[in-house]
Amino acid sequence: MGTDDQFRMTPQREVILEELERVDSHPTADEIYEMVRERLPRISLGTVYRNLETMAERGMIRKLEVAGRKKRFDGRAGEHYHVRCLECGRVGDIDRVRGLDALTRCRKLAGYQIKGYRLEFVGYCPACAGGS
Amino acid sequence: MGTDDQFRMTPQREVILEELERVDSHPTADEIYEMVRERLPRISLGTVYRNLETMAERGMIRKLEVAGRKKRFDGRAGEHYHVRCLECGRVGDIDRVRGLDALTRCRKLAGYQIKGYRLEFVGYCPACAGGS
DNA sequence: CTTTGTGCAAAAGGTTTGCATTCCT
DNA sequence: AGGAATGCAAACCTTTTGCACAAAG
Numbered sequence: 132m133g134t135d136d137q138f139r140m141t142p143q144r145e146v147i148l149e150e151l152e153r154v155d156s157h158p159t160a161d162e163i164y165e166m167v168r169e170r171l172p173r174i175s176l177g178t179v180y181r182n183l184e185t186m187a188e189r190g191m192i193r194k195l196e197v198a199g200r201k202k203r204f205d206g207r208a209g210e211h212y213h214v215r216c217l218e219c220g221r222v223g224d225i226d227r228v229r230g231l232d233a234l235t236r237c238r239k240l241a242g243y244q245i246k247g248y249r250l251e252f253v254g255y256c257p258a259c260a261g262g263s
Numbered sequence: 264m265g266t267d268d269q270f271r272m273t274p275q276r277e278v279i280l281e282e283l284e285r286v287d288s289h290p291t292a293d294e295i296y297e298m299v300r301e302r303l304p305r306i307s308l309g310t311v312y313r314n315l316e317t318m319a320e321r322g323m324i325r326k327l328e329v330a331g332r333k334k335r336f337d338g339r340a341g342e343h344y345h346v347r348c349l350e351c352g353r354v355g356d357i358d359r360v361r362g363l364d365a366l367t368r369c370r371k372l373a374g375y376q377i378k379g380y381r382l383e384f385v386g387y388c389p390a391c392a393g394g395s
Numbered sequence: 396c397t398t399t400g401t402g403c404a405a406a407a408g409g410t411t412t413g414c415a416t417t418c419c420t
Numbered sequence: 421a422g423g424a425a426t427g428c429a430a431a432c433c434t435t436t437t438g439c440a441c442a443a444a445g
């Protein structure tokens with residue numbers, strides 16, 4: 132009575148996971164592809180996309196929902212905020228901590244020069260009310 | 264010594280602007296295209312894209328920096344937050360008000376069932392430091 | 396032998412761009 | 421004329437998908 136199908140830890144997945152955990156840059160799919168390709172030259176971009184998706188569904192990695200054209204992925208656990216560079220698009224982390232406000236942390240930890248923030252709530256609209 | 268080139272208020276731009284101000288749904292470019300097309304059947308999608316971009320640069324409208332695949336546009340002035348429906352992708356507004364916290368407002372005003380939020384800071388990373 | 400994953404290449408979705416033409420001024 | 425904007429179609433970039441083959445249980 133397997134509710135979920137079996138997941139196989141293939142070499143491709145192992146390497147993707149390792150590379151993703153090695154960096155803290157929230158790479159895009161094609162960046163991950165390039166990183167992985169140095170170790171598995173024959174891997175295909177399609178496989179990278181498929182596996183990132185699969186692993187994100189299983190909670191093994193995180194798919195970032197940030198503004199911008201390309202999707203980004205993250206090997207880190209735990210909730211945290213992000214900082215996006217207006218110039219180069221780079222995305223950094225900010226721990227989600229109480230007590231010390233995030234803006235201050237941001238300046239201190241990452242050296243980012245903060246210009247503002249975007250707050251986006253998510254949930255179910257009246258029409259879709261299906262959420263619960 | 265014209266720093267900026269001249270901007271012409273063409274019928275196409277007028278209609279795009281009117282339609283955008285008429286709704287509060289933060290339409291995507293193709294939704295705007297459909298709306299506008301009922302009044303200007305011969306307008307092209309390219310023109311819509313170009314004009315949305317141009318008008319956003321001039322601050323006449325706002326290009327939303329929200330998560331998701333398609334870009335969205337907004338005819339409203341003033342800063343405000345957004346709510347995104349996890350089911351249908353609809354994007355609603357929440358005024359940025361002090362005193363009454365946003366979560367409460369969100370439930371009251373829009374009837375959204377809030378499941379969480381995304382906070383994204385923006386600024387310049389150490390490498391791009393050019394911001395000032 | 397059945398299921399799951401892979402590589403490859405084609406398709407799809409969204410946006411941008413080149414070019415000849417039209418519209419203003 | 422001369423610059424700016426338009427329509428059309430082709431190009432582009434990112435992501436997804438179909439399919440035949442390979443690998444794992």
